[in-house]
Amino acid sequence: MIPIKNNTEIVITGVGVVNAISNNFNEFISSMKQGECGLSTITEFSTNGLRNVNACGSVNFNPKVVYDKYNGRHRKMERSSELVMSAYFEALAMSGLNVKKVSPDKGAVVLGSTLGGALAGQQYYKDVKSNKHRPSKLRDYSMHSPGYRICIDSGFLGPNLLFSSACTSSNQALASAIDLISYGKSEVVIAGGFDVLSEVSCSGFSAMRNVSPNICSPFDVDRQGLMLGEGSAILIIESSESARKRGAKVLATLKGYGVTSDAFHMTAPDSKAAGPIECMKKAILGYEDDVDLIVTHGTGTIHNDKIEAKAIHNVFGQRGKSIACTSIKSMVGHTLGAAGAMNAIAAIAGGVGGFIPPTVNFKSAEKSHALSCSGKLRSIKPKLALSNTLGFGGVNCSILIGLN
Secondary structure (H helix, E strand, O other), X not given: OOOOOOOOOEEEEEEEEEEOOEOOHHHHHHHHHXXXXXXXXXXXXXXXXXXXXXXXXXXXOOOHHHHHHHOOOOOOOOHHHHHHHHHHHHHHHHHOOOHHHOOHHHEEEEEEOOOOOHHHHHHHHHHHHOOXXXXXXXXXXXXXXXXXXXXXXXXXXXXXXEEOOHHHHHHHHHHHHHHHHHOOOOOEEEEEEEEOOOHHHHHHHHHOOOEOOOOOOOOEOOOOOEOEEOEEEEEEEEEHHHHHHOOOOOOEEEEEEEEEEOOOOOOOOOOOOHHHHHHHHHHHOOOOOOOOEEEOOOOOOHHHHHHHHHHHHHHHHHHHHOOEEEOOHHHHOEOHHHHHHXXXXXXXXXXXXXXXXXXXXXOOEOOOOOOEOOOOOEOOOOOEEEEEXXXXXXXXXXXXEEEO
């Protein structure tokens, strides 16, 4: 049978977040308003040989908030699962959703990540080399593990999906949530993304020489590169009918998405910007004149920022230089698989708090394809946000979010 798309609105009723500047949504709002930067020295592993010994780690995160939910009856999880479950429990509480009242086959989990439990895998390998065999360390090694844990806690029997498509991973998860609900496969989807700092990610980006030697300054004329981050971002997504039946407060609405591939290079963006252009056009179809905020991918690298700015100008024409744009990566770092969901929650925070998050460290724009970024907070309440993610391998995913 051919699935039929319904016309239900797809709404967000709860969010949870952990990153370098916050352990929950309210802290995220406060920290963004103050323009905080979570950059600190990496202490989890040796940084010998790395171009930058700093990153945006979730140094203030205390996993006790997770284990307290189990009243101490739970064995220790790997860090990625701890981060995800913390955000998951916060999102559930905000949503007021009783997962046990959701028809199990109509509940789904969709997450995004690039490296999953790489930190645990590396530690296990080191232990084996030292003749210490601890298989329990691999319990959460699979990048699917946080999703499994959410399914076990919620009792959801529907799809449990994991996207690993570089920086677009969690935006792909949100796009999948839109489809699952639009085609009646699910009523409630727990979606988002996660990634932790690891030797693999830090050494890889250092080897590519696209890590800034000091600060990250997206879209600034003197930008020198990105800074890595870690964290998790989880959203409770459901049909408007599901939210209405239980009287849930709606934070935002998912309006559409676009997904494209550059078919160009494994790490470099296509200078024509054809993929990002088409991706954004698909996401905003029917809303071209209404977008008033773009939460950019904005990594702070020379080429990625240049291509994204070029694409924005192509898609929006004269409005391309005046639509409010921001990048949160100079505050929380590039959280890789979590980046898209982190962007979405930053947009929702702006809608709730009535502000445009600052692009910290931004001072002067390039003359070519300049964007309306600001290093300072703007007290403007956005109504319709476009969230961009542009990943390695030339994959692009944009999400359109209506803000209440």
